[in-house]
Amino acid sequence: MDEVSRQPNLLRAILKDVWRNKQHFLLLVAAVVSAFCVVWTTHHTRMFVEQRESLMMSRDALNVEWRHLLIEQNALAEHSRVESIAKKRLDMHRPKIEEQVVITN
Template identity: 40%
Template sequence: MTNASTNFNLLLILVTELTRHKLRVLLFIAVIVSALAVILSSHHNRQQNIALEQLMRQKDDLDVEWRNLVLEQRALTEHNRIEALVEKHLDMQRPGVDDEVVVRIK
């Protein structure tokens, strides 16, 4: 029973000291809460930086893909290429001087 009474006496002493020094207890709790807030805000800041880096990487990848698509579009729309495809697949040719007909409107 001495162990139980010793524990009770320690608890009683602790409670009386805490109630006697309320300002110190409040300051201690404020310091702990402030430390937890700093930890949480640092973690949130790191997560946001990681997300920003991923978005910047994705932007760079999309920019490279867009540049490649612009180059491909320019290559596919070249006049010489289109003319060669028309001659090959549609069997069309540029009209000669004798094949041209001029229509006059009054």
Template identity: 40%
Template sequence: MSRGALLLALATLATALSVIEIRHENRLLFAELQRLRQERDALNTEWEQLLLEEGAWSQHRRIEQMARKRLDMQTPGREQIVVVHAPAGSP
């Protein structure tokens, strides 16, 4: 085998090994990308749920604040609370 052919064979082998390494790294990076996308989607879903929950809680807080300020309402004390028991057999 001539020196030129040997160099060509070595260059071809080096190129093939580089292609294999790059394709393997590409697969690993793609798998990581997919995992990160799933994590992002899960975090977006959680964020949307938290926003809905915040909206529900802030609405109750706002109603309570308005009742206290505008209507001068207060939470009743223990002595003001009356428990009414329904008669047996009523729905």
């Protein structure tokens, strides 16, 4: 039993050593915390960059669709097309001079 009691307790020895070198231990903890912060920040930065790229691609696709819709709208609103549809579907025609009435104040 004397031999067992003479052996130093490993945990107690580690704690004594850490207590004697407090500054070194605190620097180690600060370095580890800093490393985790760098990893966390890098991860979130990459996620935000990916999200930004996705949003920019969506924006570009919407801009292309908008341009196509404007072209289609302009094509559908052409005067000659409207006049042609009015004549064919609605049986409309330009009024003759005899049918025109001029209103004055």
